[in-house]
Amino acid sequence: MNMKKILCLVLALMMTVCCLAACGTAKNDELVMATNATFPPYEYMEGDEYKGIDIDLAQAIADKLGKELVIENVEFGTIVAGVETGKYDVGIAGMTITDERKEQVNFSDSYATGVQVVIVKDGGKVKTLDDLAGADIMIGVQQDTTGHIYASDTVENGGYGEDHVTPYLTGADAVEALKSGKVQAVIIDQEPAKEFVKVNEGLSILEAEWAVEDYAIAINKENTELLEAVNKALAEMKADGSMDKIIANYIKAE
């Protein structure tokens, strides 16, 4: 083979490798958002339309970045890994910042406070937070959420032990289990809890807050450019009141 041929081969190989690398990731003119649209008022479906605070927030960020928003509706527990591998640009799903998740992804500045609360059945066994520790109490949670992670931790770490926790694919499924008596309480984020209690009779939220957390946007660790752009967009939206406006559209002051 002469030099020219070798050079050609090397070039062809390089092009193939580059294409493979680029094809596996999101396109540059798109902002691909992974979410789990079972979490009102942050993300939910109305017919076949995506709705919610995170959807409007993502749209506003995409507009600022001059990108087209693409929404991927996936299981909550797959979002962090999908962002880590570059399958999605961002994970926006009422997602709490935790140290474990921070090992896999970067988080933007926080855009909302999340509170874990306890939903119970009126007249049921759980009337206070202390009752959750009862030997015959089963707690329902949404799989892979902080409610799941913290509640199934050991008693020494402030949890109730795995044996006292049943994970469900969605918060709505956990609430159904509460209604039918399979679990005696559901630990879940406050705003979805309010929505679930609103549409299901005979359920209440305990007054005490079980845990207070920060919601943020998950971004691939290598994409620091996007992290900076998202933080800039968030700062602008906090400063000009558009963030408050989006939230007020979905969460009415009591």
Ligand code: GLN
């Ligand atoms: N805030 C919780 C978490 O990050 C639940 C989020 C959700 O279910 N979408 O684990």
